[in-house]
Amino acid sequence: MPSLGADMDAGTVLEWLVQPGDSVRKGDVVAVVDTAKAAVEVETFVGGIVEDILVQPGQEVSVGAVLATIKDASSPSDHTQATKPQDRPIPERHPVAKQPTTKPRVSSPLVRRLATERDLDLTNIEGTGKGGTITRADVERAATLRAAVRPVATQQPRQRASPQARRLATELGIDLSQVSGTGKDSAVRAADVRAAAAIHAAERPVKSTHVSDAETATTGTETQKSTAMRTAIAQLMTRAKREIPHYYLSETVDLGETMGWLRERNRTLSIAERLVPAAVLLKATAVAALRHPELNGFWINDNFLPGSSVNLGVAISLRNGGLVAPALRDAADCSVTEVMANLRDLVARARTGRLRRTELADSTITVTNLGEQGVDTVFGVIYPPQVALVGFGRVADRAHAIDGLLGVRPVVTLTLAADHRATDGFTGSRFLRTINDLLQHPEAL
Amino acid sequence: MSRTQARDAVAIALRQIVPDADLATLDDDGELREELEIDSLDFLSFVELLSKRTGVHIDEDDYPRLRSMSTCIHFLTERAGHTTPQ
Numbered sequence: 447m448p449s450l451g452a453d454m455d456a457g458t459v460l461e462w463l464v465q466p467g468d469s470v471r472k473g474d475v476v477a478v479v480d481t482a483k484a485a486v487e488v489e490t491f492v493g494g495i496v497e498d499i500l501v502q503p504g505q506e507v508s509v510g511a512v513l514a515t516i517k518d519a520s521s522p523s524d525h526t527q528a529t530k531p532q533d534r535p536i537p538e539r540h541p542v543a544k545q546p547t548t549k550p551r552v553s554s555p556l557v558r559r560l561a562t563e564r565d566l567d568l569t570n571i572e573g574t575g576k577g578g579t580i581t582r583a584d585v586e587r588a589a590t591l592r593a594a595v596r597p598v599a600t601q602q603p604r605q606r607a608s609p610q611a612r613r614l615a616t617e618l619g620i621d622l623s624q625v626s627g628t629g630k631d632s633a634v635r636a637a638d639v640r641a642a643a644a645i646h647a648a649e650r651p652v653k654s655t656h657v658s659d660a661e662t663a664t665t666g667t668e669t670q671k672s673t674a675m676r677t678a679i680a681q682l683m684t685r686a687k688r689e690i691p692h693y694y695l696s697e698t699v700d701l702g703e704t705m706g707w708l709r710e711r712n713r714t715l716s717i718a719e720r721l722v723p724a725a726v727l728l729k730a731t732a733v734a735a736l737r738h739p740e741l742n743g744f745w746i747n748d749n750f751l752p753g754s755s756v757n758l759g760v761a762i763s764l765r766n767g768g769l770v771a772p773a774l775r776d777a778a779d780c781s782v783t784e785v786m787a788n789l790r791d792l793v794a795r796a797r798t799g800r801l802r803r804t805e806l807a808d809s810t811i812t813v814t815n816l817g818e819q820g821v822d823t824v825f826g827v828i829y830p831p832q833v834a835l836v837g838f839g840r841v842a843d844r845a846h847a848i849d850g851l852l853g854v855r856p857v858v859t860l861t862l863a864a865d866h867r868a869t870d871g872f873t874g875s876r877f878l879r880t881i882n883d884l885l886q887h888p889e890a891l
Numbered sequence: 892m893s894r895t896q897a898r899d900a901v902a903i904a905l906r907q908i909v910p911d912a913d914l915a916t917l918d919d920d921g922e923l924r925e926e927l928e929i930d931s932l933d934f935l936s937f938v939e940l941l942s943k944r945t946g947v948h949i950d951e952d953d954y955p956r957l958r959s960m961s962t963c964i965h966f967l968t969e970r971a972g973h974t975t976p977q
Contacts, residue, residue, distance in 0.1 A: 712951045717939040720951065722931040765911065765928070793932050818930040 447479070447501075448556075449509045450486050450806045455608040455633070457481050458506040459513065468496045470516065475802070477513065482609045482678035484770055485799040486806055491555055494518045506610060506636065508629065510582055557582050564589040565747040607634035613670075613677050614639045675768035686827050690745075691866040694825055697878040699885055700848070701841055701856045707888040723841060724815050725786035727858075729891045730884040731836050732756045732777035732785075735811050738877040740869050741834040741862075742810045750833065750868045755779070759809030759829065760789065761816075762796045770796050771812050771829060772805040782891050811836065826863040833865035834874075836881075892945065892971035897964040904940035908933050919961040947971055 447457050461478040464470055475487045476496075494516040501513045557580055561568050564585060571588045573580035607615070607622055611634045615622045625642045627634035704726050712720040735742040735756045743752040758777035763769050772795075774780070774788050795801055809829065813836045816824045824837030839859040846855040860881060864874045884891060902914050909927045917926060924934060938957065942949045947970045949957075956966040 709951060717935065717942055717949065720935060722935060724931060763928075765909065790932055790935075820925075 447507050447509050447511045447513055448488060448803055448807075450479070450481050450803055451483070454481050454509060456506055456508045456610055456635075457486075458610075459501050459503050460485055461503055462499055462514075464496050464514075466496050466498060470494065470496060478800075479803075481806075482613065482674040483768075484796070484801055484806070487800060487802045488513075489803060490516060492516055492518070508608065508635075510586070554582075557585055560585045562751070563746065565749065565751075606632065608636060609674075609678060609681070610636040611639045612681075613674050616673075616677065672767050675764075679769060682829065683827055686830050690828050690830060690833075692828060692863050693866045693871055693874065694861065694863050695871060695874045695878055696823065696859060696861045697875075697882055699858050699860050699882045700846055701858050701885060704885050704888045705841070705856045719783075721782060721786050724818075724838075725782055725789055726885070726888050726891060727815070727838050728758060728760065728774065728777065728789065728813055729780070729782045729785045730881050730888075731811075731813050732758045732774070732780075733884055733891065734877055734880040735834075736778040737880055738873060740873050741864060741877055743833060743868075744810070744831040745833050745865055745868050746831050748867075753810030755810070757808045757810045759812030759832070760792065761812060761814040762793055764797060770801070770806070771809060772796055772801050773809040775804065775808065782888075813838070823859045824861055826861065828863055828865055833868040834877075835863045837861040837863070892968050894964055894968055897945070897967040897971075898960065900941060900944045900967065901960060901963045904937050904944060907940055908937050917960060920959050923957070923959055923963075941967075945971065 450457065458480040459477055460480045462476070463478070464474075464476045470476060470490050471493045472491060473489050474493075476490045477488045479486050479488050497515040497517045499514045501507050501511065507513070558568070560582060561571070561580075566585060566588050568580060571580050571584050572578075574584055575581040606627065606629075607625075608629065611625075612622065614620075614636050615625070615634075620639055620642050622634055622639075625634050625638050626632070627638055629635040629638070701723070704723065708721055708723060708726065735758070739752045740750070742756055743750060745751075755776050756778040757773040757775050759771040759773050761769055761771045772792055774785060774792060777785060777788075780788065792801075792805070809832060811832055811834050812826075812829050814824055814826050815838045818840075820840055822839045822842070824839055826835035826837045828835045837860070839861070841856050841858045843854050844857045845852055846857055847853075848855070860878055862874050862878055905912055905914060905923070905927065908929065912927050917923075923929060929937065934954070938949050938954070941947070941957075941963075945967055947967055953966065957963050
């Protein structure tokens with residue numbers, strides 16, 4: 447079970463798109479997983495033959511659990527796990543000879559990524575896997591150890607719980623702090639909440655709210671889905687406002703050139719090929735993010751980690767309420783036409799609930815385009831662990847002075863909310879200026 | 892094209908964009924984009940569907956005429972005379 451965002455602890459398999467015996471290539475979509483926010487398509491990061499499906503549809507497992515095993519086609523004896531185990535008992539520590547080389551042995555890219563995410567140096571981690579290989583469990587253990595050594599200075603010990611458990615607790619009226627967790631690090635799991643609710647109901651057999659297992663397992667109804675979405679947004683935004691010292695900047699951008707260019711361009715094109723202004727605004731933002739890498743990346747463990755490319759998150763509002771911000775991957779390298787095509791595809795899939803894992807987990811900076819709904823200015827909240835959020839207001843005709851003359855021009859208010867731990871206002875203002883400059887020459891984008 | 896045909900074409904296109912839209916309660920003069928929360932991408936799809944269905948060529952300059960149900964019907968019935976089949 448891959449992590450599909452900073453706020454995810456567990457997920458439910460909705461559907462398998464492969465069966466044992468199927469041959470898969472790296473990057474193939476193999477399953478659909480339900481998180482609090484959306485149904486997400488999950489790709490495999492290895493190729494081979496699907497051997498066993500270990501988690502059945504409807505079953506919820508924590509992040510890191512093995513969903514299926516894939517046999518490496520090239521070496522038939524070698525088994526590669528589609529996702530690394532966590533629920534598997536950690537083997538008794540038979541002392542593994544310390545590797546004489548400094549190069550850590552790692553079995554999978556997932557483990558490498560996890561180590562990066564947790565800001566751990568792989569050379570300092572002792573591997574317990576085959577031949578001293580570092581497994582996901584080793585990385586998790588090192589992260590836990592470090593957390594124990596360096597306790598985070600929170601005011602109150604917060605009860606650890608999976609999003610599903612929190613949601614269920616809210617629905618069933620259970621106080622999470624009264625529930626003892628059986629998950630990792632005593633985290634409260636959904637099953638614990640159900641157990642507590644059962645005890646609760648037995649003690650006071652008044653009128654019990656009947657929640658069947660099937661219902662709770664699949665978060666079936668619209669209401670539950672939107673409650674889950676609200677809970678997920680609430681958690682993420684609370685974290686953003688609690689942890690991130692935001693600073694805000696704003697710049698007025700004359701879109702005369704951009705709108706004129708679009709108009710000329712669209713005149714000759716069929717409807718399907720026409721561009722909307724948002725495509726140009728997004729492309730300009732992506733290029734600017736590439737030129738100002740200090741704003742493109744993540745703030746993790748008191749350090750800034752620059753993004754390896756610009757994966758531009760786009761805030762998309764859903765019709766039944768709620769919001770997702772999937773990424774336009776490598777947006778700076780796409781032409782405006784490609785950005786437009788990818789945007790249409792992304793919005794359509796976000797609304798039908800079919801996003802890919804990488805799209806939800808990989809955004810390096812996010813854009814919100816609330817201007818579509820008619821407001822002039824957006825003061826955004828950053829998506830942790832990102833460090834910047836760009837907002838575009840409504841494009842409107844306004845009196846605008848150019849070279850001493852007053853004219854009517856299409857104008858937009860461009861804003862930036864940025865993490866003051868990662869950058870200062872000076873960087874932010876240069877970034878906004880770059881976007882403005884780029885939008886004066888849309889043909890060059 | 893009759894007014895009824897035009898209305899049907901608009902309704903079918905809208906339903907495809909906003910599946911849960913309650914068109915029965917929609918005021919003929921209400922702003923479609925506002926009332927149905929249609930953003931610029933949705934609107935582009937709407938224009939595409941409408942043009943395909945009716946065969947009416949729709950330029951970007953015509954977009955303001957697709958503001959409400961009644962302006963859409965007016966625009967389509969007026970243009971349907973000189974259609975460009977697609």
